[in-house]
Amino acid sequence: MLRIETLTKRFGDKTAVDAANIAVERPTMIGIIGRSGAGKSTLLRMLNRLSDATEGTITFEGEEVSSLRGAAKRDWQSRCAMIFQQFNLVPRMDVVSNVLHGTLNKRSTMATMFNLYPQADIHRAIEILDRLGIAEQAPKRAEALSGGQQQRVAIARALMQDPKIILADEPIASLDPMNAQVVMQSLRTIHEEDGRMVIANLHTLDTARRYCDRVIGMRDGRIVFDGTPAQLTTGAARDIYGAGADFSEDATSTQIETLDRPEVRKAKALV
Ligand SMILES: Nc1ncnc2c1ncn2[C@@H]1O[C@H](COP(=O)(O)OP(=O)(O)OP(=O)(O)O)[C@@H](O)[C@H]1O
Numbered sequence: 001m002l003r004i005e006t007l008t009k010r011f012g013d014k015t016a017v018d019a020a021n022i023a024v025e026r027p028t029m030i031g032i033i034g035r036s037g038a039g040k041s042t043l044l045r046m047l048n049r050l051s052d053a054t055e056g057t058i059t060f061e062g063e064e065v066s067s068l069r070g071a072a073k074r075d076w077q078s079r080c081a082m083i084f085q086q087f088n089l090v091p092r093m094d095v096v097s098n099v100l101h102g103t104l105n106k107r108s109t110m111a112t113m114f115n116l117y118p119q120a121d122i123h124r125a126i127e128i129l130d131r132l133g134i135a136e137q138a139p140k141r142a143e144a145l146s147g148g149q150q151q152r153v154a155i156a157r158a159l160m161q162d163p164k165i166i167l168a169d170e171p172i173a174s175l176d177p178m179n180a181q182v183v184m185q186s187l188r189t190i191h192e193e194d195g196r197m198v199i200a201n202l203h204t205l206d207t208a209r210r211y212c213d214r215v216i217g218m219r220d221g222r223i224v225f226d227g228t229p230a231q232l233t234t235g236a237a238r239d240i241y242g243a244g245a246d247f248s249e250d251a252t253s254t255q256i257e258t259l260d261r262p263e264v265r266k267a268k269a270l271v
């Protein structure tokens, strides 16, 4: 269904993604884990063609999407919708209009300029919001919602495109644990009920384990693990994160990164 072959991205002499190979045979919920700088975002951005690969190919349902240009490339981008850590909503605009933005690719410039949406699209937007449990928020400004609600609006906007794949770059990294669960469960439900593929970059091992069918571990741009949550042993996790023998099951990339950050080291040195 989806085939990524020797996909590589270089920035100068830095190789952010190094000859990644991934084959997905059926709609799957995939979690990508790895410490900061491992290449997770770069991989997702290449998939959605926000960024061009230096080498390699991406094929979806037999079509090579990595070489598409112009309208064909935009069509691919609407088939693989992307959601982000910071939601990327228009804060002052109402929720339903934010969701309707998901149809932008398909609308004429005139309709966009005058903010004209077909009645059927408005109904569909409300239906999707309802499915995500936030229909009553529809008339509010996006900025008035909690983070978890805003991320669900972003998911609703993605669903307006009726995508085959939903790419999520750290979708819960800005959320408290409660909202994080709601958002992950929404993605899981969309995957199960609609048969959409979901590929999410995740910060924590337990989230990947709990919600995903398959986990891909990246380290220094390379895929160093690809298996089921059950196969993701402590040893495998240690290998992905490049952590020492003191690595514990509870440790997540978040904690490891925090400990590694210079400002934290500095703060510790001051204590
Ligand atoms: N536009 C860019 N220009 C130069 N280097 C880049 C660019 N984007 C990413 N990189 C580098 O590529 C590597 C991979 O970055 P990427 O953002 O994909 O990592 P990540 O796994 O998403 O990390 P994080 O968990 O912090 O989000 C890093 O070393 C990063 O500094």
Ligand SMILES: [Mg+2]
Residues within 6 Å of the ligand: 040, 041, 042, 169, 201
């Ligand atoms: Mg990233």
